[in-house]
Amino acid sequence: MRRKTSLVLLALAVFFAALSPLLRWYAFPRLAKIPANQYQDMVLEAKDATLIDYGSMTAKKVSKVTIVQTLKGNVEASEKIEKTAGKDVVVWDGLSYVVGPDGKMVSKIPERYIFDAHTQDPVHATGEMVDGDPVKRAGIEFKWPFLTEKRDYVYFDAQARTSAPIHYEGTRNFRGLDVYYFEQTIPWTKVPFPKTMPVQGITPQSIARTGTTRWYTTIRKFWVEPLTGAPVYGEELHKEELRGGTLLGGRDKVTVFAGDVKMREDYIRNTVDLVKSNRTLVLLMTSYLPWGFLILGVLLLASSLWLEARGRRPAPATVDEPEPVSA
Amino acid sequence: MYQFLCREVDMRALIAAATGLALAFALVLTLTALGTPTGKTSPKPLLTTVPAHP
Numbered sequence: 001m002r003r004k005t006s007l008v009l010l011a012l013a014v015f016f017a018a019l020s021p022l023l024r025w026y027a028f029p030r031l032a033k034i035p036a037n038q039y040q041d042m043v044l045e046a047k048d049a050t051l052i053d054y055g056s057m058t059a060k061k062v063s064k065v066t067i068v069q070t071l072k073g074n075v076e077a078s079e080k081i082e083k084t085a086g087k088d089v090v091v092w093d094g095l096s097y098v099v100g101p102d103g104k105m106v107s108k109i110p111e112r113y114i115f116d117a118h119t120q121d122p123v124h125a126t127g128e129m130v131d132g133d134p135v136k137r138a139g140i141e142f143k144w145p146f147l148t149e150k151r152d153y154v155y156f157d158a159q160a161r162t163s164a165p166i167h168y169e170g171t172r173n174f175r176g177l178d179v180y181y182f183e184q185t186i187p188w189t190k191v192p193f194p195k196t197m198p199v200q201g202i203t204p205q206s207i208a209r210t211g212t213t214r215w216y217t218t219i220r221k222f223w224v225e226p227l228t229g230a231p232v233y234g235e236e237l238h239k240e241e242l243r244g245g246t247l248l249g250g251r252d253k254v255t256v257f258a259g260d261v262k263m264r265e266d267y268i269r270n271t272v273d274l275v276k277s278n279r280t281l282v283l284l285m286t287s288y289l290p291w292g293f294l295i296l297g298v299l300l301l302a303s304s305l306w307l308e309a310r311g312r313r314p315a316p317a318t319v320d321e322p323e324p325v326s327a
Numbered sequence: 328m329y330q331f332l333c334r335e336v337d338m339r340a341l342i343a344a345a346t347g348l349a350l351a352f353a354l355v356l357t358l359t360a361l362g363t364p365t366g367k368t369s370p371k372p373l374l375t376t377v378p379a380h381p
Contacts (some may be wrong), residue, residue, distance in 0.1 A: 022355040030359040037366035041374055041381070070373040075341030075365055095373035108375070270381035284379040308340075 002311045008305035017297030024290040033117035037072040046259030054199045064153045090182035107194045120145040138163040138201035144229035184220040212245030227282040236261040
């Protein structure tokens with residue numbers, strides 16, 4: 001009976017000891033993925049910003065400019081691409097909708113971002129675009145990979161339609177979370193006009209005929225929770241200008257927008273809460289369960305060996321007492 | 328006789344260890360093969376108004 005128990009304990013010890021690395025290095029990379037049907041929205045605000053008045057073509061100070069960003073996982077499109085890509089793919093249809101202080105639309109930029117659900121590597125397929133322009137992304141956008149490393153990444157800039165390094169600048173604490181801080185500077189770059197302009201009758205083609213061009217620079221800052229790869233906070237020091245051409249009436253340049261874009265407070269709280277709960281799930285798969293199983297395996301093995309050793313110990317010899325001798 | 332018993336116990340230990348290992352592989356492979364459900368595309372629209380709250 002003792003031997004049977006020790007054998008069962010041995011089987012369980014091997015089971016848990018093997019489960020530990022299998023869970024961490026085989027199951028986790030295959031199970032941790034961005035859900036294809038994810039839907040999320042984000043509100044960012046630039047207070048005391050500068051915004052162009054297209055009526056007078058002059059830059060004016062405004063109380064607030066709001067950016068509503070939505071990302072919606074397109075399951076049907078991802079399943080279609082998965083058939084040829086041979087891997088789990090996520091297709092995000094996104095919209096950056098900018099609203100002025102009067103509640104009217106300033107600009108809207110749709111985009112389609114296609115990427116590997118596990119690694120966050122971009123996947124190139126028909127439909128990948130920014131504002132209707134086909135693009136071929138390099139690097140990441142919106143989110144970092146699971147288990148983010150302390151290194152520079154390549155980040156896609158939707159305005160410039162190109163990718164550039166985003167630098168790891170150190171570890172910070174953001175509302176109780178240890179996060180990695182990343183920063184990217186996009187120097188003044190000529191960028192296309194949005195396809196949808198806020199004034200009726202003005203189109204990118206009609207502006208192009210005047211010779212006026214659109215330029216943009218930004219300092220992009222992200223505070224990224226490293227286990228989930230999710231940014232818990234973001235900021236952008238964003239400037240846009242119109243330069244040259246006949247549209248500006250002899251002026252060299254006019255500011256289209258300038259402001260410090262920050263996440264709205266209620267969205268920060270919501271994001272931090274969400275990331276904290278997702279972080280626990282990642283920790284469960286990468287740390288709590290693998291270490292727990294390993295320790296359990298060692299304990300079970302020790303118990304099994306102890307039982308086995310006891311079973312093999314020879315039984316103590318019995319000493320026959322001499323029978324009393326009768327007189 | 329003692330040597331025979333030892334060999335028998337070793338074989339049984341080996342079988343027990345192999346069973347544990349096989350079960351661990353079977354469990355992990357099943358879990359990863361099942362994966363996670365993809366679900367359906369959200370019916371919610373891409374926002375063109377400022378939401379009051381998340």
